Amino acid sequence: MKPPEARAASRVYDGVWGVLASCFLVPRTPPTLPHREGEVPVAFHPGAGYLRYTLFGFWLAGAAFVLIALVAAGALSIAEPAAGIIALVTLGPLLVLVFSLIYIGIYIRYDATWYVMNERSLRIRTGLWIIHEMTFTFENVQNVAVSQGPLQRFFGIADVVVDTAGGGSAMNQQQGLPVMSLHQGCLSGLDNAQEVRDLILSRLGRSRSAGLGDEGGREPAHGRTWSPSHVNALREIRDAIREQPDA
């Protein structure tokens, strides 16, 4: 049984989710991915370390901001005591409100991030205001990379970056897509990044094509098998040699 504060917190959290789901149409369920019969697609969030990692960033940035705000308020109070007090009284609560919104937002964003994989493809959903879902087939994936910064290592998480063919660097703000190449999918903050990378690599290793639109994988490999016409030709050679009268 959870302590009462935790239950109250989770009720508040569910309430926030309810509002988001009904008014802002943010889905809480993972995105669907068509799959075959008997196959179960796996859907997962970033690792638990990712939440701690983002919260750490939040506290760090928040502390820096509060420090700067306090210095500014102090300077203002010295120069103009009345204005300083008014600023403290009005901006203080506002700051608290904004911080708590961001704090809840971090949890919500974490819960709204989904990675879904089946045998052949990968779907990533990110974002709250702009919900962005990308779909890649492993057939098209060119390379898979794992990247980890020092802080990420401390929290035991890493990013898995999946690239498909094609260039293009920055994004197009109008399309509302994240700041990365459109030919790239990032599974950020996984606590089992190596496993996920190996899984993706093994699935991509099954495909025989280069992932550039060639359909080589669908045809029998030439040169390694004999077609019936080959065999016929050989048969004819043999018969010709047999029939030839001995010189």
Next chain:
Amino acid sequence: MDSSRQAGTEFPGFDPTAITRPHRRLLSYYVLASLLTGPLFPFVFLPLFFKYETLRYRFDASGIAMSWGILFRRETYLTYRRIQDIHLSRNLLQRWMGLATVAVQTASGSATPEMSIEGILEAEALRDHLYNRMRGVEETVATPPAHADEGGGEALALLQEIRDLLRARAADRGDAR
């Protein structure tokens, strides 16, 4: 939402070949989105209005054609098999209006998607339609044809036979000399 849908199956009743024009709601979306830019409204809205008015889609068995423009016309055609990745994005306004942007990309070097399909109400169904036709969704690992093994074995036997015949003949000639 039915999460047990299988590859190859489609949303029932969704027929992309019937789509030729974006839904009317796209125009309302363009109006609202342009209004959000404030004083820039006419400059933003006019191109979007003309885009909406001239936008045509054609979905056929092998690809998608899309064209728009009055002064500068653009026509794009891309085949399903060349699709690299599909991006479906909705901002808050689009979610409220039931719209979405389906961006489709091929392996080209451009930073913007090759095709951004807007104004389709059944965006998820459209995405699955495209998904089921892109490479790597069906089984692509080829199984060797059944005759390959026997054919290879027979060919080997024939070659060995030819070799032996030639050897025997050479031996005969050597004896005769």
